[in-house]
Amino acid sequence: MNAPVANKLVLRRSYFEASARARVAAVLDAGSFREFLPPEASEPSPHLAVLDIPGAFDDGVIVGSATLGGRPVLVIAQEGQFMGGAVGEIHGAKIVGLLRRAVQEKPAAVIFMADSGGVRLHEANAGLIAISEIMRAVLDTRAAGVPVIALVGGSCGAFGGMGIVSRLCSAIVMSEEGRLALSGPEVIETVAGVEEFDSKDRALVWRVTGGKHRYLTGDCAELVEDDAASFRDGAIALLAGWQEPVPASSTLRAEQARLTERRQRFAGLRDGLDVWQALGVAEPRQIPLMDRDSLVALKKGLPA
Amino acid sequence: MSLQHILDGLFPAGHDVSVHGQLVAGCAQTALGTVAVLGTTDAAAIGHDIALGLAGRVLDVVDQHPGRPIVFLVDTKGQALSRAEELLCLNGSLAHLARCVDLARRQGHVSLALVTGEAVSGGFLSFGLMADKTYALADAQVRVMDLKAMARVTKIPHERLQELAVESPTFAPGAENYLRMGAIEAIWDVPSAALLEAALAGQQAAGPAADERMARGVERGGRHLAAATAAAVVSA
Numbered sequence: 435m436n437a438p439v440a441n442k443l444v445l446r447r448s449y450f451e452a453s454a455r456a457r458v459a460a461v462l463d464a465g466s467f468r469e470f471l472p473p474e475a476s477e478p479s480p481h482l483a484v485l486d487i488p489g490a491f492d493d494g495v496i497v498g499s500a501t502l503g504g505r506p507v508l509v510i511a512q513e514g515q516f517m518g519g520a521v522g523e524i525h526g527a528k529i530v531g532l533l534r535r536a537v538q539e540k541p542a543a544v545i546f547m548a549d550s551g552g553v554r555l556h557e558a559n560a561g562l563i564a565i566s567e568i569m570r571a572v573l574d575t576r577a578a579g580v581p582v583i584a585l586v587g588g589s590c591g592a593f594g595g596m597g598i599v600s601r602l603c604s605a606i607v608m609s610e611e612g613r614l615a616l617s618g619p620e621v622i623e624t625v626a627g628v629e630e631f632d633s634k635d636r637a638l639v640w641r642v643t644g645g646k647h648r649y650l651t652g653d654c655a656e657l658v659e660d661d662a663a664s665f666r667d668g669a670i671a672l673l674a675g676w677q678e679p680v681p682a683s684s685t686l687r688a689e690q691a692r693l694t695e696r697r698q699r700f701a702g703l704r705d706g707l708d709v710w711q712a713l714g715v716a717e718p719r720q721i722p723l724m725d726r727d728s729l730v731a732l733k734k735g736l737p738a
Numbered sequence: 739m740s741l742q743h744i745l746d747g748l749f750p751a752g753h754d755v756s757v758h759g760q761l762v763a764g765c766a767q768t769a770l771g772t773v774a775v776l777g778t779t780d781a782a783a784i785g786h787d788i789a790l791g792l793a794g795r796v797l798d799v800v801d802q803h804p805g806r807p808i809v810f811l812v813d814t815k816g817q818a819l820s821r822a823e824e825l826l827c828l829n830g831s832l833a834h835l836a837r838c839v840d841l842a843r844r845q846g847h848v849s850l851a852l853v854t855g856e857a858v859s860g861g862f863l864s865f866g867l868m869a870d871k872t873y874a875l876a877d878a879q880v881r882v883m884d885l886k887a888m889a890r891v892t893k894i895p896h897e898r899l900q901e902l903a904v905e906s907p908t909f910a911p912g913a914e915n916y917l918r919m920g921a922i923e924a925i926w927d928v929p930s931a932a933l934l935e936a937a938l939a940g941q942q943a944a945g946p947a948a949d950e951r952m953a954r955g956v957e958r959g960g961r962h963l964a965a966a967t968a969a970a971v972v973s974a
Contacts, residue, residue, distance in 0.1 A: 470970075470971045470974035471971055480963075481906070481908050481909070484906070485892075485898075485902070497971055523908070523961065523967075524963055524964075527952070527964035527967035527968040528971055531969065531970065531972050534971075534972050535971060535972045538972070553859070553882055555882065555883060555888055555891055555892055555909070556892055556909060557909055558881070558883060558888065558908075558909045558910075559882065559908055559915050559916060559919055560919065560961060560964070561882070562859065562862070562867075562882050562921075563867075563919055563920070563921040563951060563955075563961070564964065565863060566867035566868070566921065567952065567964075569836055569863065569868065570868070571949070573836075573837065574949075577844065594860070595859075595860070595863055598829045598832050598836065598860065598863060599833075601827070601829050601830040601832075601833035602833045602836065602837065614829070615824045615827070615828070615829060616817050616823075616824060616832065617817060617819050617824065617828075617860075622819045622824070630819075630820060630821055631821040631824075642824055642825050648827065651826070653830055681844050683800050683801055683841065686834070686837060686838055686841055689834055689837075690790065690793055690794055690797060690838075693790055693830070694794075697786050697787070697790065697826060700825075702822065703825060704821050704822045704825060705825070709825060709826075
């Protein structure tokens, strides 16, 4: 294997299109990653085998240790190309184990590269329970003083239970191409009709679930370009001087007030364009055309 | 089973619980003293308003009644399905509710969830599965998706899924499957004060609750891989 060529390929690929392994290689310090339960030490999901579905030896998620900007971190990277990054029994347990390890080891952070539609339907109960265990493990990790940083910019976004998990993390770094929500647009269209949500209208889907919208409304902390180096820089910048707060009623009261106020302020709105206008953006239709830096500058200038 | 019937069965010593739309809130008397009662009824779809309504009330209990046990009543068909809800990051409001339940645990409140009707996906995750322990009434329906819809989405014949569901608790709906897999502690035939009080007393005696659902799943033979996999990652 010709390493320089491989590196070049990794650098040229967008984060959105990259595999989980390519993201791990490009986001973390070069050569620092050590995988726990690598494919040669694991078994594919027997729950898929019984359904005659080909499994993956890593069950669609990579966990391990690495350094980021020289600081020790633990890492989770979901592979969106395997069953949509969906969470089954083994997949979920690897994530829970990694988070429990973080409680013991107390690394500088856990970097959680989410790329998942949520529960893997073929293992629906195991997947739902695993998501619940991940939720509690994320909060245990944070309560131990270890920040958990979610990176959302993969082809499957972060939906379903993984949308909830992402918002339980200390902060989210997101690209414009990233999507973050609970129900997928296809599910809403199927149940409530195409008038409610046209899942084929990509621009609309993006205005409701995409990175720029989530950034403008404060649901992600950092907006970055769609390349691994930008995600890396975004995560390093967030972690510099980060102090993980002790779980407290006052913190959650403040969030409760923010969410309640927002709910009232934007009641009845159904399109990002309307929300951006209400936020004070003079020309909401320009938002989709803006580059990342201009959007960040625009947000800084919005009324508080 | 009506909410009134359930409340009367769980709290014969008296309760003051009211229903706001589909949100249930109040308090009740038990042998352990006053408990907070919070939850949903009529298979509520959980949107921002219910999530924030429950979250605010959990914070009220934490701030105003230190140590008071919390009983969550779960009857939800899942998350609300609408574009307006997603536009304001519904996953964020459900995460906020989950954090509030988690905070109550860390502040010394024991909590118990009882599935009284339906328990589906996101709605179940945000509070029912966040309690220290989760129980279900015998006629409760716990699921991610019913088998017919699952067959459509996975393109696996319905008959094949039905066949496999006889042996495996991993994917088919049913409280019994969640019991075998360790996520539901026990199934109650009727809403019973004796069972509720014994459960709460047991939790108070045990102290701060760790998440032991993987171990329960192994003991009960319904979930073999999770515990060993997580342990292997911890020690790798």
